[in-house]
Amino acid sequence: MEQPLNCLNNLTQDDWLIGYNSRQFNHIAQELYLELTQLSACRIPPKIILAEREPVRFLASFIAACAANCPVFLCNPDWGTQEWQQVFDLVQPDIIWGIGNREWGVGNREWEIGNRNCEEITIISPSSPSSPSSPSSPHSPLPTPHSPLILIPTGGSSGQIKFAIHTWETLIASVQGFTEYFQLKQVNSFSVLPLYHVSGLMQFMRSFTTGGKLAILPFKAVETGQIFNIKQSEFLISLVPTQLQRLLQNPELTQWLTQFNTVLLGGAPAWNELLEKARFHRIRLAPTYGMTETASQIATLKPDDFLDGKISSGQILPHAKVTIRNQQGDILNSSQIGNITIQAQSLALGYYPKKRENQADFQVDDLGFLDEQGHLNIVGRNSDKIITGGENIYPAEIESAIQATQLVADICVIGIPDKHWGQALTAIYIPKKSNTSALKIQTLLKDKLSKYKIPKYWIPQQNLPRNSQGKINRQQLQQIAREFLQNPIT
Template sequence: MEQPLTYLQNLTQNDWLIADNSRQFQTIAEKLYLELTEILKQHHKPLKIILAEREPVKFLASFLAACAANCSVFLCNPDWGTQEWEQVFTLVQPDIIWGIDYHTYLTRAERPATANNTQHSSPSIQHSELIMIPTGGSSGKIKFAIHTWETLTASVQGFTEYFQLTQVNSFCVLPLYHVSGLMQFMRSFTTGGKLVILPFKSVESIQIPSIQPSEFFLSLVPTQLQRLLQNSELTQWLAQFHTVMLGGAPAWQELLEKARFHNIRLAPTYGMTETASQIATLKPDDFLQGKINSGQILPHAQVTIRNLQGKVLQPHQIGNITIQATSLALGYYPHPGENQDYLQVDDLGFLDDQGYLNIIGRNSDKIITGGENVYPGEIEAAIRATQMVADVCVIGVPDKYWGQALTAIYTPLDANIPTLEIKTVLQDKLSKFKIPKYWICLDSLPRNAQGKINRQALQQIAAEFLQNNREQATIK
């Protein structure tokens, strides 16, 4: 794969990007690149750039310029609040900030670098530019996974080999500062494909550019897919796509069945920020034939299933997922080298005889109630299957008798449906110890832009609610 400066110098066509102000892309990128090269002549050291541009074309042009100038670029969510920005400024201590005024987000007038009189040196890694992609922000402390142009293009190469493509056309409705959105740009830009960038709300209101969906990959999170399938016109539009990638959070069985019923060429994926997006994907033909797993492993990655002692397990044996990949992050800023060889993740799963990856759940989400191990995903799927809830999450709350008490926090489809009715339906579907003891009804559940639930927020909501309404939340 070519380096970012080569792409920037060879960029001549203007029709590859379909977005508002798309024709400004090359002008902005070249202007910023020249500015950075002049600044570098004065500094004689790598620059650290915070990139929080809200406008997509300016974001991507800034990203490419920073990479081409061999700067370290930190991708950031412009909608982070004061607490998140203080974390980021203290950690990064940037030389340049694009997209936000840092004074807006600080409780003091000075930058943390000045106030603390400390500096983090840039990691010493024998690679080109460093690309820091945020992770962990929805549950508290923000971390940046350290990537490079090489790790990101390794992911692109694995993707194109897996789908047997030379060009990738992407339709992006996901945040560009997140790996799920950024990699859509990388796939299209580095393979000479087209890239459509559109706010999801524009898709929902059917303000869609004229393209041939059959030539494009669309990426969605489960909550977005759910909303689009509620509109018959958008459902027909989805069914025209070459592939609809689905990731970011676990999808529930009812949603997958509905997509299959409407002949959506869905490709459920498994991956994370640390792996530069997916390392396993279920191909659409397999999905439409009834398979319900995360698919086979992409060529640039290897997955093994291990027990707690590190022994590699046989097919169909459940254990911890361990990943080796050329797209693997080099660690977390500012400490490179933590994940260079392999990554053992918190997820539990197994490989079947054909090498398809099956995800059971997160080990840290496991709930031990009355001595029994319970995985929330199974219970959430059963609750969704009642077709009485719009959203649900099952957590464990401390209980002096059970150790942890199963607690369902949910949004009903109909406010008039009593919780007891949901529980009654579950009695034929789940063992008694798997039926939640407490039920808390909310107007909506806290999720981030990728659809991931904020379990830390739910634990706090449940603790406060049960402290005052324990009897009300208990279904006799």
């Protein structure tokens, strides 16, 4: 398996990083690697928080940290003060790259190592209230040789940030499963997703480790038509459903999307209307299923199957195994709905700081089934299940039916406490037109849904609280519902 430094040295194309300076990437990575190896020579490798905004610096810093065997925590530079405090309390970093270091008591100073003075760019200042008392905390995880810990954030939308513990090996296992499944020797990626998130990071990993090309462009730039002059048929692009929806509203960008070899779709459930629209335009969509803990997708529907009308998350990738189990842990037969359990070579080794030494079955919150062709079908999240009047309801079904009315731009269904029914179905939505009434939507649903599945409360909003991956913040939705029902619009 190629190690980070070998991959860096094998980069022969000066134009592999499209939109940015490939040579600058190499220079920064080599320079930072040398600095880190000097710093690590006489002590435990420093823990690094990586929150660089600029893509070249972010990726070069990431590779340097991996090559120098330093634990690296990927972070969102746009987290708020409260979130950053969570991270500092948990990580107790030695080095911070990015996020406006002055705000956190981080500055340039000399770190004395033996008889040498090593000039470090961003080392925690002793005056910082959240700094550790020594450069490396006693409970720092000790990475094994060639296995730098790569800590990828998850759970930010729920307000509690966790870091899934990955290694170079787990990420490479994901790359190898992906390339084998799609029968690709080189992967050319077009990235519009955040690099600190697993979805953006793995696009880089696929290109970097296979000698492919990587185009990086903020989604806002794509949305305004500022696109690179590339041969889309040679590239794969990854999107979340809300991004796909916005691009399909623009005929020129819709045509642009149709030229891609594959349009990977993940991050959040896609509604049927969106999938049908993509199929109508002959977009080579590949709906995926995966998560931070599995280093991106472990199931993907191939574009040809999608265009042929298949609706699922596709077959399981070669590096993973999925079983469907009941509440007692027994494996269910095909087409039986149960809890999704995953085994994968790309599986995270726990959540920082609790590292798990042995790979184990990973039971997720999602419910689904494997059909007779071995395709994974997602029904909904167990924790999202709403019980009203004794009936089990999964929001995804209701949301899909509401999307199909074509009267809403976005929708999320939740359950709120109700003394008579246990929970009351509540739709929080963005109407496409300001004069669209909830009654009109309800009327269109009567022939599509059972009466108990039609939401009791309807709350119009201008925006829904989604993160950059399109995932909804249900805690905020509960707060919106409480405030609205206390002070309803009359």
